[in-house]
Amino acid sequence: MTPAISLDHVTKHFGNKQVLQGVSFSIDPGTIVGYIGPNGAGKSTTVKIILGLLQQDGGTINLFGTPLRPEDNDYKRRIGYVPESADVFDALTAREYLTLIGQVYGLSADVAEAKAQGLATVVGLAPAFDRRIAGYSKGMRQLVLIIASLLHNPDLLFWDEPLNGLDANTVLIVEEILQELRNRGKTIFYSSHIMDVVQKLSDRIILLNDGVVAADGAFKDIAGAVDANAGLQELFSQLTGFNEHGQRAKEFVDLVMGGDAHD
Numbered sequence: 307m308t309p310a311i312s313l314d315h316v317t318k319h320f321g322n323k324q325v326l327q328g329v330s331f332s333i334d335p336g337t338i339v340g341y342i343g344p345n346g347a348g349k350s351t352t353v354k355i356i357l358g359l360l361q362q363d364g365g366t367i368n369l370f371g372t373p374l375r376p377e378d379n380d381y382k383r384r385i386g387y388v389p390e391s392a393d394v395f396d397a398l399t400a401r402e403y404l405t406l407i408g409q410v411y412g413l414s415a416d417v418a419e420a421k422a423q424g425l426a427t428v429v430g431l432a433p434a435f436d437r438r439i440a441g442y443s444k445g446m447r448q449l450v451l452i453i454a455s456l457l458h459n460p461d462l463l464f465w466d467e468p469l470n471g472l473d474a475n476t477v478l479i480v481e482e483i484l485q486e487l488r489n490r491g492k493t494i495f496y497s498s499h500i501m502d503v504v505q506k507l508s509d510r511i512i513l514l515n516d517g518v519v520a521a522d523g524a525f526k527d528i529a530g531a532v533d534a535n536a537g538l539q540e541l542f543s544q545l546t547g548f549n550e551h552g553q554r555a556k557e558f559v560d561l562v563m564g565g566d567a568h569d
């Protein structure tokens with residue numbers, strides 16, 4: 307099977323900081339991959355390189371079996387992207403914004419508008435569809451970004467914190483959408499800091515730490531000696547070598563309370 311994505315020893319530095327130190331992995335189509343790691347580990351940098359927004363220093367990247375060429379726009383039409391924090395054009399309505407995005411991806415205005423309206427209706431956004439996005443809640447904006455990433459029926463999705471701001475019911479819908487897309491052969495590569503969701507949804511987890519892949523596999527395969535109930539959160543702490551949570555929290559609250567601290 308031709309991998310949807312494969313990276314071979316990809317490196318990237320900013321100034322004197324080596325952010326990616328030889329990242330390699332290969333992902334088959336029809337897989338949900340949770341891409342996790344501490345803040346600053348290099349997750350977004352990896353995704354931006356794959357999207358052609360940044361150039362790597364070394365190593366090779368293949369998408370759908372073809373070497374990545376950032377100047378090639380064809381492969382970008384096979385990708386859907388939900389950035390962690392996006393500048394949505396606030397002055398537009400969802401109808402206007404999504405029709406525009408659909409056109410950017412090569413759909414006609416009519417097709418883009420009809421598809422956007424259909425998707426918005428299913429996720430409960432129809433009543434707000436003709437209101438300016440400026441007045442949307444965080445969760446409503448997130449739904450607009452999710453719809454925008456899917457209008458052109460991409461084969462490969464990069465979703466960064468896709469559940470940001472969504473209410474509990476909508477989270478369940480979006481989780482099921484991810485699984486349904488995966489079941490129909492789409493590849494989903496998503497970054498999140500919410501470990502229980504990553505553990506629940508991912509067929510495969512890739513943990514990046516200090517610019518190297520520290521673990522790669524299904525949770526049950528990488529969990530090792532970690533207690534299954536403690537789960538991915540515990541594994542994350544172990545693999546990133548961090549066990550000062552309680553001490554840091556206490557120090558923080560001591561400072562907050564200052565002289566008012568009571569024992």
Ligand SMILES: Nc1ncnc2c1ncn2[C@@H]1O[C@H](COP(=O)(O)OP(=O)(O)OP(=O)(O)O)[C@@H](O)[C@H]1O
Nearest residue numbers: 320321323325343344345346347348349350351352
């Ligand atoms: N354009 C840039 N110029 C300089 N340094 C950068 C740039 N982009 C990222 N970095 C640095 O590269 C490192 C990795 O950043 P990156 O955003 O990839 O981390 P991340 O794993 O996505 O983190 P988070 O979980 O906080 O989103 C950080 O130290 C960051 O400051």
